[in-house]
Amino acid sequence: MALEMTPNVEWVGTIDWHERDFHGFTTERGVTYNAYLVRGERTALIDTVKARFAPAFVEELRNRTGGIGPHFVVCNHAEPDHAGGLPALMEAFPSTTLLCNAKCRDILAHHYAVDGWKVREVTHGEEISLGGRTLRFIDTPMLHWPESMATYLPEEKLLFSMDIFGQHVASSGRFDDEVRWCVTLDEAKSYFANIVQPYARKVPPLLETLRGLEMEIIAPSHGVVWRSRVAEILEAYEEWSSRVPRAKVLVLFDTMWESTERMAGAIVDGASAEGVEVVSLKVGNTHLARIATEALDAACVAMGSATLHRGMMPRMAAVLTYLKGLASGGKAGFSFGSFGWGRGGPEELDEGMRAMKWEILREPLRSRYRPDAETLEACREAGALLAHRAREAAGSKTERRTDS
């Protein structure tokens, strides 16, 4: 399948409508692997697709290049969802020259039998003319792998941004104005939270670089191509990478016999009564990717667990591990949960939150078996405490938010 994006650029990627697990990232709306064919006097393919889609992809390219394949293939990123089609491509079209930076070449050599491939290393800022169209390479290290790179096409004012600005959305529309904004924004936020967030400090310098480019189209490696909302997605990235939180309280919990769930409900009531945004997620029926997305802009987080085997429940441990890996810092909160004859759940969560250097607003809030009226009242008061802190943390900067 191919689609003309501009008179000289075609989308030649793959839509995987049914993918629901992208190396642990739950993809409820499916995935696309975007690849693009640029036509000057010579042709350049920008990235490939996942290996299992490579046979059809190569045949499509054969048809679209008169049987000879592209003159160049640019590898912006060596992760297999984009580089996985290279072996089939390079075997089918041995005269094609692979363009990539030195780090990418090294990583590719650890994945594939690259001997025999025609490779030309490119460097940051270097340009290669296709005749009428120019490829300019922009290194974006650790966004989100060491070799990550973007490619700019000045004649089209078009940036092939690789994973950055991507979203996991399988859709019939290829452009941002063909898919609802609430969907693409939510998925772009989820992508940022789950993939980009650990390297968020690299984003502002990249945005500064991009401000120096004329840019009318951003074509990422996943999801829709931005052409109508370029300013909005740049602004969203500026906001998410700033780590300025919303006046938002997130309550995460797992429960055994509903005691911790009742505590969570009272915390939610207490926070809601203060008029801030509140989101409550029971982790047993919520994917980690959604939890991370909601946590991204929450100023305060309460984490609750019943006590199981002198510790927290395993699904809460998974949440803690996941948020820690995402460097989900700068939050304030506290732990809560029930116990019977031994301590463990809320105490272990408290330790985990402290290890992430979150601001701890109070000691663990505990209930022996069912929470009584006094405990539930303490939960409501603790919810109000979260709300006050969230409003304080967000401060006057909340008016900057774009997705409210």
Ligand code: FEO
């Ligand atoms: Fe879409 Fe980092 O690969």
